[in-house]
Amino acid sequence: LVERMTPFTSTIFAEITQLAVDTGAINLGQGFPDTDGPESLLADAAANITGGVNQYPPGPGVPALREAVAAHQQRFYGLEVDPADVLVTVGATEAIASAVLSLCTTGDEVIAFEPYYDSYPAMTALSGATLRTVPLRAPDFAFDPDELRAAFSARTRMILLNSPHNPTGAVFDREQLQIVADLATEHDVVVVSDEVYEHMTFDVPHIPIATLPGMAERTLTISSAGKTFSVTGWKIGWIHGPSELVAATRAVKQFLSYTAGAPLQPAVATALGLPDEFYTSIATSLRGKRELLSAGLKAAGFTVYQPRGTYFIVVDGRPLGFEDGYKLAYDLPSLCGVAAVPVSVFASSPEGVEAMRPLVRFAFCKRDEVLTEAVGRLAGLG
Ligand code: PMP
Numbered sequence: 001l002v003e004r005m006t007p008f009t010s011t012i013f014a015e016i017t018q019l020a021v022d023t024g025a026i027n028l029g030q031g032f033p034d035t036d037g038p039e040s041l042l043a044d045a046a047a048n049i050t051g052g053v054n055q056y057p058p059g060p061g062v063p064a065l066r067e068a069v070a071a072h073q074q075r076f077y078g079l080e081v082d083p084a085d086v087l088v089t090v091g092a093t094e095a096i097a098s099a100v101l102s103l104c105t106t107g108d109e110v111i112a113f114e115p116y117y118d119s120y121p122a123m124t125a126l127s128g129a130t131l132r133t134v135p136l137r138a139p140d141f142a143f144d145p146d147e148l149r150a151a152f153s154a155r156t157r158m159i160l161l162n163s164p165h166n167p168t169g170a171v172f173d174r175e176q177l178q179i180v181a182d183l184a185t186e187h188d189v190v191v192v193s194d195e196v197y198e199h200m201t202f203d204v205p206h207i208p209i210a211t212l213p214g215m216a217e218r219t220l221t222i223s224s225a226g227k228t229f230s231v232t233g234w235k236i237g238w239i240h241g242p243s244e245l246v247a248a249t250r251a252v253k254q255f256l257s258y259t260a261g262a263p264l265q266p267a268v269a270t271a272l273g274l275p276d277e278f279y280t281s282i283a284t285s286l287r288g289k290r291e292l293l294s295a296g297l298k299a300a301g302f303t304v305y306q307p308r309g310t311y312f313i314v315v316d317g318r319p320l321g322f323e324d325g326y327k328l329a330y331d332l333p334s335l336c337g338v339a340a341v342p343v344s345v346f347a348s349s350p351e352g353v354e355a356m357r358p359l360v361r362f363a364f365c366k367r368d369e370v371l372t373e374a375v376g377r378l379a380g381l382g
């Protein structure tokens with residue numbers, strides 16, 4: 001293994017999911033729903049498979065899906081997107097990889113908020129660039145504008161933004177996004193905006209940074225069918241932005257996977273046009289689950305940081321005597337039959353690792369009866 005990838009030989013999601021399987025624990029670690037997406041979506045994909053839609057689709061994605069992504073951005077955010085500037089990818093993961101690998105190289109710096117999604121440091125390292133982190137701190141996981149400003153240098157090429165934010169559940173408001181936008185503009189930096197949880201916010205709107213004045217021309221926006229339609233195993237994602245940046249991303253993507261999911265892409269295209277009731281039901285249903293799990297975690301004795309978006313809740317284990325979230329995450333399945341992931345693995349700066357040390361993340365994208373059972377098990381912890 002090349003040296004720059006040696007810190008990334010395993011992922012916490014694979015490890016904790018294996019542990020949950022081995023111990024029979026309820027897996028609230030890796031974030032995946034335990035019910036599949038809309039019936040019509042599943043039926044469409046099945047019909048495509050038996051109906052002969054099984055050979056390579058066009059490299060950039062099937063036209064219907066690229067058009068549907070553009071229509072979705074117009075419908076929800078008023079964003080004008082040319083379907084020619086939409087690239088379909090193997091999940092948001094490949095979109096992130098292609099963007100970083102096509103635009104960043106040795107000597108460049110990439111800024112990400114810490115804690116971060118785990119592919120950001122891995123792809124930054126693979127590109128040869130250096131990661132600069134800016135902390136998000138409990139309780140509200142906002143950033144300090146001065147710390148963000150200080151992270152920029154003449155070498156900064158890209159900032160990786162993720163709102164709604166995994167793992168903290170933070171949702172950046174317009175004021176915070178404007179600070180990012182102003183700094184990105186001042187330093188002529190590309191913003192890669194990972195918006196996979198765009199339809200999962202509670203009480204606050206999701207604002208794509210590309211909608212801020214002047215930002216569409218420097219922003220690559222990423223999302224995924226896995227999250228919106230509860231089909232994480234399909235791995236259909238997309239990225240859109242200014243033509244030159246998308247063309248660069250496409251150059252890398254075409255040699256990573258060439259293309260993806262022929263029978264799935266047209267099904268996702270149709271699903272993107274589902275009525276408003278479908279989209280509002282995503283957050284409505286998750287809100288109840290958030291209440292159920294956060295009440296249970298509070299009752300169990302954790303300090304709970306209520307998320308404003310995503311399907312994750314971060315808690316602090318110290319009130320229960322758990323100083324080390326990493327140890328707690330590995331012990332939790334045997335302690336009470338529930339699995340969660342430690343947050344410190346999503347940090348790499350010494351201060352970030354220390355700040356995240358007592359925190360663990362639980363996923364609540366599960367059936368109510370599963371969450372109720374998990375809450376019952378967690379109640380025995382104190
Ligand atoms: N970004 C974030 C913030 C995520 O949470 C995830 C999924 N866990 C991804 C990207 C990857 O999405 P996909 O499964 O579509 O590759």
Ligand code: GLN
Binds near residue numbers: 013029031
């Ligand atoms: N995005 C999901 C999470 O944060 C899982 C992703 C993965 O397994 N790589 O839990």
